[in-house]
Amino acid sequence: MSLFSLLFFCAFVVSIGIYYLIPKKYQWVALLIYSAGFFYLSCNPATAVYLVISVISAALAAKMIHRCKANENDKYARLALITGLVINLGILAALKYTNFLLSNLNSLSGVLKVMPAIPMTEWAAPIGISFYTMQIIAYLLDVYWGITEPQNNVAKAALFIGYWPQLTSGPIARYNDMKEQLYSGHEFSWRNVTFGLQRMLWGLFKKLVLSERLAVMVDMVYSDTAYFNGIYIWAAAVMFMFQLYTDFSGCMDIIIGASECYGIVLPENFRRPFFSRSVQEYWQRWHITLGTWLKDYVLYPLMRTRKWKKLIQKTGKKFRGKAAKQIPSYLGMLVVWLLIGLWHGGDWKYIIGMGLWFFGCIVLSKVLDPWFKKAKDALHINADNGVWHLIQSLRVLLLVAIGNVFFRLDSLEAALHALMQGLILEGHDSYYYSKLWTLGLNESNRNVLLIGLLILLTVSLLQRKGSVRELIARQNIVIRWIIYFILIFSVIILGRYGPGFDAQAFIYQGF
Amino acid sequence: MSRKQIYEKLADVFEDVFDQRIALNDRITARDVEGWDSLTHIILISAVEDEFGVKMDMKSVQRLTNVGAMVDLIEELLAK
Known part of the structure; x- marks a missing residue:
């Protein structure tokens, strides 16, 4: 259903x-x-x-x-x-x-x-x-x-x-x-029911207003990767990253909100992942319950077995210094990342794109960390600086977008082909580039999407300081209901659903 | 072994795992120590077990919220 x-x-x-x-x-x-x-x-x-x-x-x-x-x-x-x-x-x-x-x-x-x-x-x-x-x-x-x-x-x-x-x-x-x-x-509890319904409404907004529009843009590029190349590939990769987030987190909002109406609180699965400073942090904020499950029921039990401890002793004899400690850790991580890839589906595209790609990013960042620190000191970069945080987050987004290309496309070959197409920077006429600003949407739909994404960003920024629903609940009745009506009518009027339009199932549905 | 002695030995284990001397106290958590992530946590647990000759069960491992809880657990296991 x-x-x-x-x-x-x-x-x-x-x-x-x-x-x-x-x-x-x-x-x-x-x-x-x-x-x-x-x-x-x-x-x-x-x-x-x-x-x-x-x-x-x-x-x-x-x-x-x-x-x-x-x-x-x-x-x-x-x-x-x-x-x-x-x-x-x-x-x-x-x-x-x-x-x-x-x-x-x-x-x-x-x-x-x-x-x-x-x-x-x-x-x-x-x-x-x-x-x-x-x-x-x-x-x-x-x-x-x-x-x-x-x-x-x-x-x-x-x-x-x-x-x-x-x-x-x-x-x-x-x-x-x-x-x-x-x-x-x-x-x-009136509070449980109203808060639950609000959360479901927010999930519907993310799915029907944002994710469904982003899907149109992504589909346009990925349906013809022989024609589209260069910047189109990267634009679609970034759009799919937002599509996946609005789809999956929107689905979570509906689920958690529905459960809240019964008075049952389910664990959170997202904590503003796009504000992460590293790929490792991103995965601590994205699909949180999967990561915690793998840590508690795979990684920890595995690394506490006798065989694993013997492996640590062996690497300790063969290697010295940091490598002796790091190699067994990386092997543990490799097992977890292979499972993350496999959990997404029985296909090499998942094992490579959702598993090994992210494993490689994390290991590389750990191995290169001493050099990054030296470079940061030499350039007098303040780690707490907002601009530096933004640069780090953008780097994470790019790496995540690349991994997600494997998730979105039908096969490993198709994903690799798309990424190779992304490296082509040949010249095109102005007609070719004219679609870049709408990617298959008309202008009004594109504007709806931009405004919706701005609202999403604002809510995410507000969430850093506390619960947005609590914040809304503290406002007077007029402001509260203006917000609710805007959200309700934006879903009803701007949501892509109803006869003649088949809203796509949630991406993670059927996993 | 007194709590003070446990802390002294524990500081050596932390130095070995995190490559830095950390002034430990009961309230220190993973957030206060650079590099104390979920992976390093399990390496730390193994190192603590080897150093003190104790065995922590999974129930205890999942409940260790700060250094104070870890020292409490070591005290408890040493007393057995």
Whole structure:
């Protein structure tokens, strides 16, 4: 079900009404029913079988882990943990990565001429599988590490795993942060509902007013990279970066806002990433819950294994000084970045563009850091200077835009071709350059986009000082409602939706 | 081992990991030390474990919010 359809809006309003009318102890049941309904309307209902297997296996494994731990039987607790992880990761791998494996095998056998090509699978995956599988892994490990108690009620565990707002695109939440909120019930709060609706409205503004217009510009250039080159490629790369941000963060605003209406606070996924001074900082502010998950459930456990510690000792003997410490760290980072790439999809374009490219940027910045510091000192550059901050942020934007070219284009070859086209600086006539200022939009739409981006920038700057919604709430009723009406009517009038216009699904939907 | 002795040993570990002598106190967090990111944090934990001969579990590692919490945990593990 599209989050900007009339059906969704009506169903959501009714869901809030019922939620607050029923006794608090049954509210979680209502949320479970809504989640089942949302799932049914959002993807192939037959795929529910995978979700059911995941829920039951996670609930049983968590219970077994806890029981074995209580009996101090770590061997069986570990066995239960591994079983739970294998089942859930197995489903994810089979549904999302089988074709990637098969296409690589086919390529290899094509070269070696050892066997005929294996046909690709057409297995449908349930909505949100990447997100809920990560929640399950975190849940099982948290139970194993004694961070949380298991949920004994399978239906309640199902709600944690398949809570409908998170099924579209996350955020990836932890059981400890969610259990009280999901199961204890909430009194009606005017503030929660109005703040939630405001946040959803802001998300709709980002998606329907900004992201959909940016998509037109990006599509125009990337649909014909044989014709467009030079500055057009870079303009499209920058536009896609903003499209991805307004799309994904807009989706998060709708999800987090919808959940807030029920009184349930989901973790934030963005913290003004375009103000970052380094690629590393950018990734600490972009898709935050994915980064934190990888840190806590992959990087830390991996670097605390005996084998990893032995590796550190070996590199300590072979290398000296900084290199001895840095090499194992970089290897840990490499594993994380390969997983980030693979998480985005089973395709080399993701592994290279969303994984290895950013890994390379971060490692290079760390290796070159001493020279950067020396150069900065020699040039008497003040690190706190606003202009220097701006230059650093622009450098980050350029590097991120390059990585995102791989995300946007259909294949690794297409992305590399586009980037090569970006290096062509041949002369063209004035007609060729005339499209640069609108990139497929008419002038009025271009102006709407520019004003919208300015509003987005202003809100981002205000967010540095605190919550913008709190700031609006402190204004008198006239100013408050002027702001709300502007936002409501800009979405209704300027939003790209409705008959004759098919708003694109969220980019991260279906991950 | 007294808290003061733990701090002295911990200062050596920090110097080895961050390549600089840091005047440690209970309130120091990752934000106060240049280069103390998530990656260095886990390297620091391993170095602390080796230096003090203790083993921190994942539950504790995720909850270490400042140097004071780290010293509390070391004290607790040494007392076991």
